[in-house]
Amino acid sequence: MFDVQHWLVSLPPIAVYLLVAGVIGVESMGVPLPGEIVLVSSALLAATGVAEPEWVATAAATGAIVGDSIGYAVGRRGGRPLLARLGRRFPRHLGPAQLARAEQSFARHGVWAVFFGRFVALLRILAGPLAGALRVPYRRFLLANAAGGLVWAFGTTYLLFTVGRAAEHWLKDISWAGLVLAVLAGLASTWWLRRRAHRLGAAEPMPSADPLSSVEPVASAESKPSGEPVPSGETTRAGG
Numbered sequence: 001m002f003d004v005q006h007w008l009v010s011l012p013p014i015a016v017y018l019l020v021a022g023v024i025g026v027e028s029m030g031v032p033l034p035g036e037i038v039l040v041s042s043a044l045l046a047a048t049g050v051a052e053p054e055w056v057a058t059a060a061a062t063g064a065i066v067g068d069s070i071g072y073a074v075g076r077r078g079g080r081p082l083l084a085r086l087g088r089r090f091p092r093h094l095g096p097a098q099l100a101r102a103e104q105s106f107a108r109h110g111v112w113a114v115f116f117g118r119f120v121a122l123l124r125i126l127a128g129p130l131a132g133a134l135r136v137p138y139r140r141f142l143l144a145n146a147a148g149g150l151v152w153a154f155g156t157t158y159l160l161f162t163v164g165r166a167a168e169h170w171l172k173d174i175s176w177a178g179l180v181l182a183v184l185a186g187l188a189s190t191w192w193l194r195r196r197a198h199r200l201g202a203a204e205p206m207p208s209a210d211p212l213s214s215v216e217p218v219a220s221a222e223s224k225p226s227g228e229p230v231p232s233g234e235t236t237r238a239g240g
Contacts, residue, residue, distance in 0.1 A: 013051045016042055020056060021063035028067025029074065030086055030129040035063075036121070036156075043157040047164025057157035064118065064149035071128025072141055079133050086129070102126045103134075111140045118148035 011019070020042050027035035039060050046053040075082060083099060102123055105113045114131055117123025131141050 009045065009050060013055070016045065016051050017055050017059040021059040024060050024063035025067035025070075027125055028064050028128055029071040030125055032125055035124070039153070039156055040160055043160035044164045046157070047161050053157050053161040057154040060153035060157065061149045064153060065146050068114075068128035068145045068149065069142065072132040072136075072138065072145075075129030075132025076135065077132070078129075083129060083133055098122055099126070099130075102130050106130060106134060106136075111136060111144045114141055114144035115148040115151075118152040 020038055023033050023038045024035040027033040039056070042051060042056045042060075043053065045051050046056050078085075087096060087099060102113075105117065105123060109116065111131075113123060114127045114136075117127040127145070
């Protein structure tokens with residue numbers, strides 16, 4: 001995420017908005033891309049003043065709504081064969097197990113799976129194509145899609161924008177004494193945890209050096225010397 005953020009710094013603001021809309025849009029069509037990472041990085045970038053948070057959120061919402069609608073149309077046209085081809089193309093993200101979980105979510109929650117799916121990585125990719133393949137009515141899909149896209153885009157952007165501004169203000173005003181105390185507290189807690197783990201490891205019983213020494217030998221008729229007589233009961237059983 002930090003590499004993406006450093007790369008975004010070199011771009012003009014309009015390019016950042018277009019990139020956010022493009023990546024999230026393609027991801028919503030059913031192609032696994034790091035849409036959420038791009039949104040998080042852009043929102044934190046807006047906290048530094050490089051971009052405007054309202055335009056980052058607008059770009060993310062537009063990409064989510066348009067991408068999901070295109071994915072819906074493609075899924076409705078291609079049906080389950082399309083989902084099977086996507087699974088073979090991206091087995092790690094869209095394999096049979098992931099597709100089965102997504103179908104269970106649609107069966108359990110209906111169109112609400114589209115709304116809440118915007119906040120889940122797997123459903124964020126599959127919501128559009130899967131809703132189209134399952135023939136969900138488009139009006140209901142569009143309502144849930146637009147609501148989920150707006151809440152997800154603006155909520156995530158402004159939450160991270162606020163946190164980023166607060167963190168920047170706190171780090172700017174922090175004193176060197178507070179920083180030293182924080183570092184010492186971290187070192188002390190690490191030392192205490194290591195010492196406790198060492199004590200717990202020393203308190204565990206040591207295993208026996210010879211694990212076979214505690215096993216009693218089992219005598220059998222075959223292990224007895226040939227010259228030693230065998231009891232009559234054992235002879236009878238052997239003969240029977």
